[in-house]
Amino acid sequence: MGFFRREENLISQTGTFSEKSLIKAAAAGDSKAFARLLSLYERRVRGLGKRFFKNEPDCDDFVQDVFIKVYNGLSSFRGEAQFSTWLMRIAYNTAINAVNRKKESVPLPEDYEILDPGAGPEEQHLRSITAQVIRDAIKELPERFGTCLDLYFFCDMSYNEISKITELPVNTIKSHVFRAKKLLKERLESEIIN
Secondary structure (H helix, E strand, C coil): CHHHHHHHHHECCCCCECHHHHHHHHHCCCHHHHHHHHHHHHHHHHHHHHHHCCCHHHHHHHHHHHHHHHHHHHHHCCCCCCHHHHHHHHHHHHHHHHHHHHCCCCCCCCCCCCCCCCCCHHHHHHHHHHHHHHHHHHHCCCHHHHHHHHHHHHCCCCHHHHHHHHCCCHHHHHHHHHHHHHHHHHHHHHHHHC
16 A cells, blocks of 8 residues: 555656656665656756767766766755756766866767758758757857856756856856857858858
C-alpha cells in the first residue's frame, strides 16, 4: 500500500512526475527519479557544454561531471532557487573550472540547426546557411557576451537566472546580451552587404 501511495504522490495531475516530487525522491536515493530528473535538463546542460568545449568527448565528460555533482549535492538543495537555476549554476561553475584548466572555448554548438519540418529543401538550406553565419558571428563575440547570449537564447534562461549562475549583476547581463545582439546585427549586416 505504501508503494502505491508514494507513486500517487509522485504523479501530478497531468499524469507525469512533478519536478518537486522527483527531486525529493532522487534525494532519498531513488535512481529512477534521478534519471527522470536528469532527462528534463540534459539538453540544457549539454547545450552549455557545447558552448565551452570543442569536441563531443569533452562535452560528454562535462555532462557526466555535472550530473555527478548534482547527484552528490542533491541533498543540499534547499529549494530557495529554482532547481534549474541551481543545476545550471553547478554546470556553469564546472565549465568555467574545466576551461580554466584546459583553456579552450567554443561559442555555439557546431551542430546547432534551425530546422522546420514543414519547410521545403530550399528553405531548409537557407536556414542552414543562416545558422552557419550566426555561429560564425557568435564565435567572434567576446566570451562574456557570447556566454550570456547562449544562456539567454539557447538555454532559455531569464536575466535573473543568468545572474545567479554567472554571479554577475542583472544589469550587466542585460548589457552583455544587448551588446552581443548589436554586434551580431552589425556582423550579419556586413555579411549581407559583402
